[in-house]
Amino acid sequence: MGRVRTFSRRAFLVGSASIAGGVAFGVFKVNTPYPNPLAENLADGEVTFNPWVLIDGNKVTLITPHADKGQGVMSMQAALIAEELDIEFGQFETSFGDPSPAYWNTAMADEAAPFMATDQGRTAEAARTVIASLVKLLGMQGTGGSTAVPDSYVKLRQAGAMARETLKRAASEMTGVSVGQLTTSGGAVHLPDGRTLNYTELAQAASGADPVLRVDLRAPSEWRMIGKPMQRLDILAKSMGTQAYGIDARVEGMVHATVKTNPRQGGMLNGYDAEAAKAMPGVLKIVPISNGVAVVASNTWYAFQAAEAIGFDWGPAPYPAGQDQHWETLSASFSDKHLDSNWRDDGDVEAALGRGEAISAEYRSPYVAHAPMEPLNAIVRVTDAMVEVWTGHQMPTVLQRAVAGVTGHKPSQVRFHNAFIGGSFGHRLEAEYLVQAAQVAVQMKGVPVKMTYSREEDFAHDFPRHISMGRATGTVAGGRVEAIDLQIAAPSVVQSQMGRAGLSPPGPDPQIAAGSWNNPYAVPNFRMRAYRAPPLAPVSSWRSVGAPGAGFFFDSFLDELIHAAGADPMAERIRLMRHDVSRKVLEAVAEMSSWGGELAPNQGRGVAFVESFGVPTAEVVEVTDTEHGIRIDRVWVACDVGQIVDPVNFENLVQGGAVFGLGHAMNCEITYSDGMAEQVNYFDAEAMRMPQCPEIFVKGLENGPKIRGIGEPPVPPAAPALANAIFAATGQRIREMPFSRHVGFV
Amino acid sequence: MKITVNGNRHELDVSPDMPLLWVLRDELNVTGPKYGCGVAQCGACMVHVDGEAVLSCQMPVGDLEGEVITIEGLGTPEALHVVQQAWVEQQVAQCGYCQSGQIMQAAALLQENPDPSDAEIDEAMSGNLCRCGTYPRIRTAVKTASASMRRA
Ligand code: FES
Ligand code: FES
Numbered sequence: 001m002g003r004v005r006t007f008s009r010r011a012f013l014v015g016s017a018s019i020a021g022g023v024a025f026g027v028f029k030v031n032t033p034y035p036n037p038l039a040e041n042l043a044d045g046e047v048t049f050n051p052w053v054l055i056d057g058n059k060v061t062l063i064t065p066h067a068d069k070g071q072g073v074m075s076m077q078a079a080l081i082a083e084e085l086d087i088e089f090g091q092f093e094t095s096f097g098d099p100s101p102a103y104w105n106t107a108m109a110d111e112a113a114p115f116m117a118t119d120q121g122r123t124a125e126a127a128r129t130v131i132a133s134l135v136k137l138l139g140m141q142g143t144g145g146s147t148a149v150p151d152s153y154v155k156l157r158q159a160g161a162m163a164r165e166t167l168k169r170a171a172s173e174m175t176g177v178s179v180g181q182l183t184t185s186g187g188a189v190h191l192p193d194g195r196t197l198n199y200t201e202l203a204q205a206a207s208g209a210d211p212v213l214r215v216d217l218r219a220p221s222e223w224r225m226i227g228k229p230m231q232r233l234d235i236l237a238k239s240m241g242t243q244a245y246g247i248d249a250r251v252e253g254m255v256h257a258t259v260k261t262n263p264r265q266g267g268m269l270n271g272y273d274a275e276a277a278k279a280m281p282g283v284l285k286i287v288p289i290s291n292g293v294a295v296v297a298s299n300t301w302y303a304f305q306a307a308e309a310i311g312f313d314w315g316p317a318p319y320p321a322g323q324d325q326h327w328e329t330l331s332a333s334f335s336d337k338h339l340d341s342n343w344r345d346d347g348d349v350e351a352a353l354g355r356g357e358a359i360s361a362e363y364r365s366p367y368v369a370h371a372p373m374e375p376l377n378a379i380v381r382v383t384d385a386m387v388e389v390w391t392g393h394q395m396p397t398v399l400q401r402a403v404a405g406v407t408g409h410k411p412s413q414v415r416f417h418n419a420f421i422g423g424s425f426g427h428r429l430e431a432e433y434l435v436q437a438a439q440v441a442v443q444m445k446g447v448p449v450k451m452t453y454s455r456e457e458d459f460a461h462d463f464p465r466h467i468s469m470g471r472a473t474g475t476v477a478g479g480r481v482e483a484i485d486l487q488i489a490a491p492s493v494v495q496s497q498m499g500r501a502g503l504s505p506p507g508p509d510p511q512i513a514a515g516s517w518n519n520p521y522a523v524p525n526f527r528m529r530a531y532r533a534p535p536l537a538p539v540s541s542w543r544s545v546g547a548p549g550a551g552f553f554f555d556s557f558l559d560e561l562i563h564a565a566g567a568d569p570m571a572e573r574i575r576l577m578r579h580d581v582s583r584k585v586l587e588a589v590a591e592m593s594s595w596g597g598e599l600a601p602n603q604g605r606g607v608a609f610v611e612s613f614g615v616p617t618a619e620v621v622e623v624t625d626t627e628h629g630i631r632i633d634r635v636w637v638a639c640d641v642g643q644i645v646d647p648v649n650f651e652n653l654v655q656g657g658a659v660f661g662l663g664h665a666m667n668c669e670i671t672y673s674d675g676m677a678e679q680v681n682y683f684d685a686e687a688m689r690m691p692q693c694p695e696i697f698v699k700g701l702e703n704g705p706k707i708r709g710i711g712e713p714p715v716p717p718a719a720p721a722l723a724n725a726i727f728a729a730t731g732q733r734i735r736e737m738p739f740s741r742h743v744g745f746v
Numbered sequence: 747m748k749i750t751v752n753g754n755r756h757e758l759d760v761s762p763d764m765p766l767l768w769v770l771r772d773e774l775n776v777t778g779p780k781y782g783c784g785v786a787q788c789g790a791c792m793v794h795v796d797g798e799a800v801l802s803c804q805m806p807v808g809d810l811e812g813e814v815i816t817i818e819g820l821g822t823p824e825a826l827h828v829v830q831q832a833w834v835e836q837q838v839a840q841c842g843y844c845q846s847g848q849i850m851q852a853a854a855l856l857q858e859n860p861d862p863s864d865a866e867i868d869e870a871m872s873g874n875l876c877r878c879g880t881y882p883r884i885r886t887a888v889k890t891a892s893a894s895m896r897r898a
Binding site: 069071234236243245250256281282300302452454648649656681683687690696 | 833
């Protein structure tokens with residue numbers, strides 16, 4: 001705590017200084033950078049100009065430090081560098097690089113500042129600058145919160161431009177031709193007489209040249225790549241089965257392992273009997289780890305089989321054993337004592353509620369597992385001198401600290417080889433599996449151990465999305481929404497997640513309320529209060545974090561009021577919207593879907609709007625009430641990210657986000673019984689499969705003033721849009737996810 | 747025990763009840779087929795055995811009869827299988843972890859039925875989970891592949 005406070009004070013000073021000095025937020029500060037990590041281990045003949053570009057006599061390597069869990073950021077980062085470096089896809093290699101504070105995330109502050117994303121006033125921007133300074137001082141490298149694009153957008157183009165200009169300077173010194181007469185394209189400098197010098201030929205000369213640090217970025221009209229369809233760099237390997245993920249990594253002399261720890265998460269292991277397991281084929285060793293046991297074997301399947309044969313005596317869970325008690329805890333948390341923050345208080349809610357006939361409703365959002373397709377896995381090798389880790393992870397510094405904490409090395413002695421990730425949705429922010437893998441490796445010193453979770457272990461030990469409960473009261477008058485009083489109670493996901501990393505962040509948890517108060521509507525009387533329930537089951541960030549719950553509550557209730565007022569759900573949302581960029585998003589989705597057109601009597605449409613991660617997103621869902629249940633026919637999504645980097649990948653991510661939001665709202669939850677998750681494999685949490693997938697139409701707008709990421713924002717509006725559509729088709733209002741508790745789906 | 751994978755013969759010394767998936771991945775280092783669930787729920791482990799789509803997590807290696815083709819044996823970068831070509835063209839993959847299985851399933855479907863209807867595509871692909879939600883593109887890619895197969 002003391003440490004954080006010291007940093008905060010320093011950060012504030014630095015932050016104020018930056019504001020005074022007019023240094024733009026998010027711009028890589030050339031004059032005060034962290035040392036370039038590539039410069040530390042430069043091999044003979046290599047040259048580097050900044051932490052993202054490395055050139056030798058044979059090849060150009062671009063460092064793309066953001067973790068790629070399917071969102072395509074390796075390709076996106078390379079494209080931003082290549083745009084200014086004047087090099088084409090196919091002419092360079094990429095690497096995730098080594099962890100370094102030089103890769104601190106310049107965009108994380110935006111989401112952390114307690115202001116509406118649509119608020120770009122001086123106070124809000126100043127707060128963001130101060131927080132960004134703290135992130136920088138801590139050297140926080142990380143991927144998450146839909147920040148990869150906003151973090152990279154300016155600084156990677158600058159990195160490419162600086163490298164290009166330095167290469168030109170080297171070419172000029174080499175040939176005597178002035179820089180102004182040189183041009184660049186296709187990974188080479190061109191001389192006026194037609195001669196060409198490849199960047200690789202210039203590496204040697206450039207290492208002696210003074211680096212060019214001041215460059216102007218090209219105008220969008222000059223872009224070759226940004227905004228145009230690209231073929232993602234990983235698409236070929238991912239269509240050929242040759243893309244290697246962490247689970248496919250192989251290290252000489254490697255053995256295989258799996259773990260079983262108390263399915264009552266955080267509960268103790270009282271005892272175990274591994275006699276039968278020890279004698280099973282392929283088993284090399286059975287070793288204890290925190291709250292569980294690991295089987296080391298010659299093959300993953302042998303390890304799985306032996307782990308199944310161990311008898312365990314598990315201790316109780318450190319949280320209520322039954323799901324009902326979790327809900328009761330939330331229900332009891334709507335009191336002043338638990339008030340976490342009063343996020344919004346427009347007009348006079350009390351007075352407005354007294355005027356009309358109040359409408360009230362209660363909503364629930366369940367625990368939900370991340371369950372990406374690639375189960376958790378890591379290879380760890382421990383020697384006296386160092387630890388090596390091969391896995392896919394979003395937070396390199398968290399990983400280094402977690403592993404070093406087990407092995408007794410310094411975090412800097414933990415060498416992390418990041419890998420492509422087979423989906424995360426927040427799963428790979430967590431470090432518990434790394435601690436376990438390190439605990440096994442310590443007991444197998446010198447031997448690389450590949451630890452792989454079984455799918456069942458992955459479900460049992462997923463730190464799911466937090467549960468939350470919403471209570472809303474409102475009034476309507478004269479065909480309009482007049483007042484909304486929304487209260488949400490939830491355990492703090494930030495507290496739970498940061499707590500596992502040994503941190504206790506001060507202040508309210510924005511994720512209890514995210515997706516509700518921040519929607520830029522001008523409801524005349526609007527109050528939103530968030531209550532922090534006591535910790536329950538350990539929880540974690542799940543794609544879009546608080547917004548899928550709080551956004552569902554807010555938008556569903558708004559829809560209830562609009563129907564009570566007798567207004568049109570689209571028209572009333574547009575009327576209430578006070579933010580231009582957001583209003584255009586609603587208008588776009590209305591136009592795309594031909595809102596208001598004819599529907600069959602058993603059909604219905606719902607619209608929802610949620611702003612999350614700075615991206616106003618509106619979705620329309622169309623359903624048919626068939627004799628086999630609800631069928632989702634078509635979905636339209638409009639959103640605004642300021643600037644689309646690659647329209648193809650953008651569309652894919654938006655469609656995937658809608659599928660993710662709809663599928664989980666349909667049928668996914670984690671419930672606890674006897675302290676254990678009741679869901680053990682995909683048959684308990686299917687989400688959406690191919691036959692249920694609707695047609696999904698996407699429109700990306702570019703009116704917003706800041707560039708934003710699209711990984712998460714399409715998720716939150718999906719659930720309320722679906723619930724609103726089911727209401728329109730059937731008259732049944734569903735106030736609880738998953739909806740399969742109340743309706744059947746085709 | 748001997749098995750043939752992508753045209754290569756291998757001599758094995760493992761329990762006959764070991765699923766083919768783990769023989770491929772851990773014993774032979776053929777990692778295109780993925781472990782997703784182990785219980786016939788996700789399709790990530792799909793391979794072809796004598797041309798038929800088979801969930802390799804459900805096939806004890808001792809019961810295996812016939813030649814195994816994994817995604818690695820389907821096409822090469824120079825000569826992509828028509829389904830892989832369609833997958834590249836439509837840029838289907840996000841994380842890509844499920845896509846080996848999706849492609850093997852789609853290839854088996856088109857082998858049997860080169861011109862499937864939407865319902866037939868949905869039905870055939872219903873066992874293959876994609877947590878990233880690439881279903882709309884998978885649907886388009888199957889149709890793209892089907893069209894170019896019929897042209898050829
Ligand atoms: S791993 Fe075989 S179906 Fe999931
Ligand atoms: S692309 Fe990630 S699971 Fe299908």
